[in-house]
Amino acid sequence: MDALPGLDPSAPPLAVENLQVEFRTDIGVAKVVNGVTFSVSAGETLAILGESGCGKSVTAQAIMGILDTPPGFVTGGEIRYRGVDLLKLSEQQRRVVRANKIAMIFQDALSALNPVFTVGFQLGELFRKHRGMSRADARKRSIELLDMVKIPAAKDRVSDFPHQFSGGMRQRVMIAMALALDPEVLIADEPTTALDVTVQAQVMQLLAELQAERNMGLILITHDMGVVADVADRISVMYAGRVVEEAPVYDIYANPAHPYTKALLESIPRVDLKGQQLRAIGGLPPALTNLPPGCSFAPRCRYAQDVCRQSPAPQLHTVSPSRGARCHFWQEVIGDE
Numbered sequence: 001m002d003a004l005p006g007l008d009p010s011a012p013p014l015a016v017e018n019l020q021v022e023f024r025t026d027i028g029v030a031k032v033v034n035g036v037t038f039s040v041s042a043g044e045t046l047a048i049l050g051e052s053g054c055g056k057s058v059t060a061q062a063i064m065g066i067l068d069t070p071p072g073f074v075t076g077g078e079i080r081y082r083g084v085d086l087l088k089l090s091e092q093q094r095r096v097v098r099a100n101k102i103a104m105i106f107q108d109a110l111s112a113l114n115p116v117f118t119v120g121f122q123l124g125e126l127f128r129k130h131r132g133m134s135r136a137d138a139r140k141r142s143i144e145l146l147d148m149v150k151i152p153a154a155k156d157r158v159s160d161f162p163h164q165f166s167g168g169m170r171q172r173v174m175i176a177m178a179l180a181l182d183p184e185v186l187i188a189d190e191p192t193t194a195l196d197v198t199v200q201a202q203v204m205q206l207l208a209e210l211q212a213e214r215n216m217g218l219i220l221i222t223h224d225m226g227v228v229a230d231v232a233d234r235i236s237v238m239y240a241g242r243v244v245e246e247a248p249v250y251d252i253y254a255n256p257a258h259p260y261t262k263a264l265l266e267s268i269p270r271v272d273l274k275g276q277q278l279r280a281i282g283g284l285p286p287a288l289t290n291l292p293p294g295c296s297f298a299p300r301c302r303y304a305q306d307v308c309r310q311s312p313a314p315q316l317h318t319v320s321p322s323r324g325a326r327c328h329f330w331q332e333v334i335g336d337e
């Protein structure tokens, strides 16, 4: 199984480079992912942040090889698992990586679980199919996994159907399924949006614990800047299918270098600024079928000048060795209160 061509154990478990995805639809070609680059190392948590429709889930689908094709097509770039470009693999090789190396938790837990099979059956099937385990052993492992994600009375609950679990528990079952085959990278796409705030915190805590225990790379996709502060090491901020800023989490919160990041931060409620007005980001994201020339954020940006509205879009400027921002005026932005 490890006969992947060009496998390099010292390369990061996931590196995405200049990824491009478009959807060819009746109303035109939507450029959904426009040159996304990021990587995650073992034991690291990378948050991918951005408002609805900026291409977060599509990026994840492209990595997993589950893009809806047609209408979606990867038109450029590389997705490397330990140096191996997944886009060049056969579907069968890809399936091996998908199940064993890079796993994903989906935005909607209920629709990702099959309603007609028990949770135990669905977990067990992973072990039977990929590990050739017997029914009895698979059941034993399933119970261990439910225990691991802190489902009370796992031994009894293993025979229940998905609808018999609460929302928070279903999300835990999803985590158990994703971790069943010991992946090196876990992509969690908005793993807590459907849950209430207390349960959200518990599920995040659990994810963080499991990630640390397993020294796993974790990609946390979210549009909630509040959620990531505690758990992420680094943040990549996406806008209209591009990463516009990437930085260690502390730097981003202390001093954003891209106007969009700054606007996102100003739009989250802060207890210490009670009574102050939240600043909503004016305007709307651009139509992906008709992206403006230059910087996609320029039409909504208070720093924008003529150069921003001209092609090419700004390059990723080096802010520090561990930071980059796609903005001509990042120095001005970072110096602003």
Ligand SMILES: Nc1ncnc2c1ncn2[C@@H]1O[C@H](COP(=O)(O)OP(=O)(O)OP(=O)(O)O)[C@@H](O)[C@H]1O
Pocket: 023, 025, 030, 032, 050, 051, 052, 053, 054, 055, 056, 057, 058, 059, 068, 071, 072, 223, 288
């Ligand atoms: N199957 C599809 N066919 C056509 N367009 C699609 C398809 N899937 C996604 N898109 C488009 O791609 C764009 C990005 O979608 P994506 O689901 O990646 O957004 P997102 O950043 O995950 O947003 P959210 O925070 O709401 O989950 C959207 O404009 C969406 O309409």
Ligand SMILES: [Mg+2]
Pocket: 056, 057, 058, 107, 189
């Ligand atoms: Mg999404």
